[in-house]
Amino acid sequence: MRILDLAYILALGAGLGLGSAHWAVAGRPAIGRVEVGAWTAWPRSGSREVDPYMRAYLARGVHLPFGSGEGLELIAERDDAGQALDGRCRYRLSGATPPTRGWTIGITDGDGLPFRLPLERTGFTDSEIVRPEDGGLAIIAAATPEAGNWLPLPASGRFQFRLRLYDTPISSQTGETRVANLPRVTRLDCR
Amino acid sequence: MSALSHHPTEKRSAPFAGWRPRLRAGFARFAITTLAGLILAGIVHIVTILAIPALSLRDAAHAYRELGIEGHAEPIPSPGNARGLPALREADPNVVTAICSYDLSAGPMRVVARTGTLPLGLTLHRQGGGVLYAITDRAAIRGTLEFLVMTETQRDERIAADEEGETSRELRIVSDTEQGLIVARVLMRLPSDRADAEGLATGVACGLAN
Numbered sequence: 001m002r003i004l005d006l007a008y009i010l011a012l013g014a015g016l017g018l019g020s021a022h023w024a025v026a027g028r029p030a031i032g033r034v035e036v037g038a039w040t041a042w043p044r045s046g047s048r049e050v051d052p053y054m055r056a057y058l059a060r061g062v063h064l065p066f067g068s069g070e071g072l073e074l075i076a077e078r079d080d081a082g083q084a085l086d087g088r089c090r091y092r093l094s095g096a097t098p099p100t101r102g103w104t105i106g107i108t109d110g111d112g113l114p115f116r117l118p119l120e121r122t123g124f125t126d127s128e129i130v131r132p133e134d135g136g137l138a139i140i141a142a143a144t145p146e147a148g149n150w151l152p153l154p155a156s157g158r159f160q161f162r163l164r165l166y167d168t169p170i171s172s173q174t175g176e177t178r179v180a181n182l183p184r185v186t187r188l189d190c191r
Numbered sequence: 192m193s194a195l196s197h198h199p200t201e202k203r204s205a206p207f208a209g210w211r212p213r214l215r216a217g218f219a220r221f222a223i224t225t226l227a228g229l230i231l232a233g234i235v236h237i238v239t240i241l242a243i244p245a246l247s248l249r250d251a252a253h254a255y256r257e258l259g260i261e262g263h264a265e266p267i268p269s270p271g272n273a274r275g276l277p278a279l280r281e282a283d284p285n286v287v288t289a290i291c292s293y294d295l296s297a298g299p300m301r302v303v304a305r306t307g308t309l310p311l312g313l314t315l316h317r318q319g320g321g322v323l324y325a326i327t328d329r330a331a332i333r334g335t336l337e338f339l340v341m342t343e344t345q346r347d348e349r350i351a352a353d354e355e356g357e358t359s360r361e362l363r364i365v366s367d368t369e370q371g372l373i374v375a376r377v378l379m380r381l382p383s384d385r386a387d388a389e390g391l392a393t394g395v396a397c398g399l400a401n
Contacts, residue, residue, distance in 0.1 A: 005224045012228025017235025024236075025243065046314070046322040055320035056243035059250040062277045064288070064374050067314035067325025071376075073281075101310040101327075102378045104285045112281030125285050127380035164283050166310050166378050167327045 025060060029053035037179035039074040039163065046070065072168055076161040077110075079185045085161070087154040089190040090142040093161070093183045097137060101167035102126055105183070107141065107151055108160050115154045123162075124149060137183050143191075161185065244320040251279070252292075252318040252372055259291035264375050264395040266290075287388040291373040291397035295366060299341035299349070301400035302373055306331040307391050310378045315340060318370040338362035339400050342369060373397055 032051045034041050045054045046065040058065060066073060078084055079091060097103055106123025108114055114122035124139065129149045132138050141151040141161070153159060163183065170177050244250070254277050258265040267288045270278040279288065293300045304313060306328035313336060315324040326336060341349065343365050353359050375395045377388040 005220070008224050009228045009231060012225065013231025013235055016229070016232035018239060020232065021236045021239035021243075025240065046325065048321050048323060050321050052240050056240050059244040059247040059320050061249060061280045062251045062254045063280050064251050064314075064316060064372070065322065067312070067322040070312040070314055070325040070327060101329075102380060104283055104378070106284065108281075114284060122284055125378070125380050162281075162283075164286075167312065167329065 021056075024053055025056040027057070029057055036074075036177050036182055038076040038078055038080050038185040039182050040076070041072055041074045043068065043072060066164075069167075071164060071166045072170060074163040074165070074182065076163070076185050077158070079187045081187065083187060085159050085185075086190065087143055087156045087159055090140065090146070090188040091153075092186045092188055093139040093141065094137055094186065095184045096181055097126070097163075097183060098165060098168055098170045098177065098181050100126075100165040103166065103168075104164045105139065105151075106162050106164075107153060108162055110158060110160065112160075112162070115159070117152050117154065119152050121150075121152055124151065139183075140188075249277075250318075250320070252316065252370060255290050255372055256292050256370070259289070259373070259397060262396060262398045264289035264291045264373070264393050264397065266389065266393060285379050287377045287379060287385065287392045289375045289389075289392035289395060291375075291395060293340055293366075293371055293373060293397065295340065295342050295345065295369045297399060299339050299345050299400040300373075300397055301339050302337065302395065302397045304328075304331075304336040304375060304395040305391070306334050306336060307387060309380065309384055309388055309391060311336075311391055312376045313395070314374045314376075315364060315366065316372045316374060317366055317368045319368060323366055323371070324364045338364055340364050340366055340371075340373070341400075342366060 028042060029051075031053045032042050032044050034043055042054060044050055045058065046067040050058075076085065085091065093105065102125065104123050104125045106114065108122075129137070129139065139149040139151055140146040141153050143153045143155050170181070247253070255267070258267070267279050267282070267290060268274060268276040282288065291302065302313065304311065311328040313326050314322050317323050326338070328336060330336065339361055341363060346363055346365050349363065373395070375392045377392045379385055379388045
């Protein structure tokens with residue numbers, strides 16, 4: 001019976017321990033995550049004090065995160081109303097971007113890879129967009145062509161917006177950034 | 192009759208009376224072994240999380256170990272490249288990235304980058320995870336970014352060799368691992384900036400410091 005007990009303890013310990021570790025670092029970990037409106041960032045992933053879960057996640061693939069002070073990557077998987085982003089819908093990105101030397105905004109799948117779409121437009125830089133009179137941001141993301149700054153979406157399925165800010169002061173104080181300082185993600189309609 | 196009617200109930204209650212403590216003991220044993228299993232699971236979980244960065248051979252520091260060992264940064268390989276190197280995950284398509292791998296066992300490394308009109312950032316990624324240092328072209332002096340990467344022992348030796356009473360002007364970055372990567376990223380504002388961005392990124396010199 002004692003051997004059975006020991007086997008049970010070892011099986012439970014190894015199975016649950018390895019399984020939970022794999023699950024915890026299969027994707028970006030919840031620890032160290034900062035949410036501002038629809039946007040999520042892991043500002044400490046590029047510092048000396050990166051937490052063990054993020055360190056393990058980064059070590060499981062070929063990742064080179066931005067260094068603190070070099071830049072910041074923000075990811076949106078949901079719109080401002082909390083609904084998951086879907087290729088069947090149209091979205092408007094509007095508002096402001098934080099002070100930065102340059103930024104890019106792109107469409108990727110859940111793994112951060114750009115979609116293979118007929119039109120080779122996976123994102124915009126701050127120099128490429130046409131701005132309205134107030135100088136703000138006005139980008140429409142949709143599967144069908146739109147006037148102005150159009151970001152093509154896949155015909156259906158989940159996707160992410162990735163906003164990368166280069167040389168920005170907010171990388172060290174992301175948690176204190178106000179929602180109004182980041183682009184708003186608004187769902188316009190769906191097919 | 193009464194003896195006959197009482198006999199079966201007595202017979203039935205006797206074994207139940209014996210099973211109850213056994214059941215209780217069995218349940219207690221199950222609870223204790225489960226608790227021990229959960230504690231072991233917690234230990235295994237923590238050890239695994241801490242061991243992954245040290246044991247991983249699929250991280251960027253291992254994948255790009257051969258890049259930039261000839262004195263200047265090399266661009267990261269594109270997917271399906273001839274050398275069979277893995278592509279960078281979650282890379283920004285509007286950025287040109289070049290890499291210098293470093294190994295401090297032979298001595299400190301000097302990194303020199305010329306700056307241009309496009310935003311350039313240099314980061315120092317230690318093997319095993321973590322960014323040790325980041326600097327952008329805004330910190331450049333007369334269009335040049337220059338720093339030395341060294342171990343703590345090498346820094347102590349360099350301080351000891353410094354002229355007494357004189358302050359050294361070189362920027363010394365201490366790496367707690369002998370291996371790692373120096374990553375240069377240049378943002379292309381427009382697609383036509385690609386040639387300039389590649390020139391800036393691959394123009395980063397990284398050789399042994401004298």
